[in-house]
Amino acid sequence: MSNEVVSGGGGGCTSIVWFRRDLRIEDNPALAAAVRVGAVVPLFIWAPEEEGHYYPGRVSRWWLKQSLAHLDSSFKSLGTSLITKRSTDSVSSLIDVVKSTGATHLFFNHLYDPLSLVRDQRAKEILTDLGIIVRSFNADLLYEPWEINDDHGHPFTTFTEFWNKCLNMPYDPAAPTLPPKRIISGDVLQCSCDKLIFENETEKGSNALLARAWSPGWSNADKALTAFISGPLIEYSVNCRKADSATTSFLSPHLHFGELSVRKVFHLLRIKQMLWANEGNTTGEESVNLFLKSIGLREYSRYINFNHPYTHEKPLLGHLKFFPWVVDENYFKVWRLGRTGYPLVDAGMRELWATGWLHDRIRVVVASFFVKVLQLPWRWGMKYFWDTLLDADLESDALGWQYISGSLPDSRALDRIDNPQFEGYKFDPNGEYVRRWLPELARLPTEWIHHPWNAPEPVLQAAGVELGMNYPLPILEIGSAKDRLQESLAEMWQLEAASRAAIENGTEEGLGDSSDSAPIAFPQDIMDVDHEPARNVNTNAFARRHQDQMVPSMTSSFLRNSDESSSEHRESYENSRQEVPQEPLRETLNQRSPPTFRHNNSPPQFNINMGLRNVEDIAESSSISRSTRGGGVVPIWCPSSSSSSEQFVVEENDTESSSSYLQRHQHTNELIDWRRLSRAR
DNA sequence: GGTGAATTCAG
């Protein structure tokens, strides 16, 4: 079945190419495969309800809209057009399109976020059952997550090791391919197209400005890449630490939507690298290495997510679950508004809400302030980034926030607090960035721009700054934040030790194991919904029959856990493993009978109206932030979540799969024993 | 040119 090789040559077969975050025609393996088979029906399904909380934010939807229009016009010039469907269930929409076009094949490219892993596996199974030949490909990564392992076949747990391995693989990432010259159109006229609505009237106004700064779409992405590589790249290593830097590539939104192939980026970078190495241009070489590293972090985010598909919800290091987060919605509001009293933080937050963009360094600054100074739960910050960033990307953002909050073995030191005042002089030495985003401080001399609270009164007066009036005093003093952090960490270690002792004594079943404790709910004001009426997901026969969703087996944790696993399990794993990469079609996601779960009927909550707003909007919405929605807002990626929340239940009649699923989660609930690795206090 | 101080920077 999945080993079957498609016979090429356009023998009257029609293939659906299901586009998701691979909105390009160049170096798109799914599209290329479809073109080889015969007629093509390009399809995009807009089913944001499937994303749960992670309904795309306003700017992200704006980008998607432009990108799809661009893709459609490319298809039109090649002889077909993009079919668009509005849906609450991608799989049933796929079936509709199969039926109306008489397609025999379905091709798509892999995604690695947890929801997609489940949905895609389900799509594969259901459509295969219907006699459709389904193939999926790697279009998003240099190497598939399961290709990168240490000498023992285990996945890496630190970035540096992972990336070294990637850079020293015995084979290169697949070379990028050219776009097809011509496409034989499938019977797209037989298929009704839904008009997709990505913005409401109020959002349109705010979105208008975006088009001045950004050009979504795959061929624009390509131009941006070429321009970056032939221009600012060489200076990347010297400039990349300045908040205002013109050396940023600005490629991340293009990469998020797959308008750009990382493999193409990689190949072009490698060429430059060789060139500069030959010329002895060390700055250039260093720049390439540094930029490659950021590509590597993106790879790593998918890798981590694939191996631990709850990283957007749970810390990877076990002890973090004992950290006493400060659940203070007022702090959260002040941070979002850019009114913390620390100019660099505030400038960043205002830039983010005004433009949907933030320089990488400044993301670290504001996130670090959020987690270490305010001690707010990192998932809130991640959610806000998700809602506001143009390049919002679940895997990358989860990795970033976990890094900042000390939840990874190679995170920043837990007890380290960066002082925004010093960071200010580092990343914005002349205060230009702060002056641009904080007009109330514009006239303050550079000497005081990053610490106005120390400025002499006459200086403040001359600059028209009234602390506490038109610019706030620091919300918290850094020194006391440090003390508070120490206390919190002490408490965390104490609780962790108690829990460990309890487990070792066998007295308690893992006191407070994070898989059983509901995560802190998001505050209401970022969760308020204003979405299209949800359609009933379970109305059609297929959805009802296949209510149970599936996740592809996570190869690594399965193997790593092999001492506890039965040989039967391992065998089935090994067998499936062998069917993974195929030439010329690289069939991928492992097919070993996957674990199943079912989710209950509570409709997912999402957030559509939280995009960029003006100050009044935010202030207004946060005034209702007190009333917290009871519990059930957070989807939890574990079999035994609290009953009030959206929940996944292990299917009992499927012993093999459920046991492997549990096994995987038992393993991950040990949280890698990374706690030992990261004892750094 | 060797040594401690200062600085840089962190996946």
Place this chain on the structure above:
DNA sequence: TGAATTCAC
């Protein structure tokens, strides 16, 4: 904060 590297003498 701490290791690594550069700087000043």
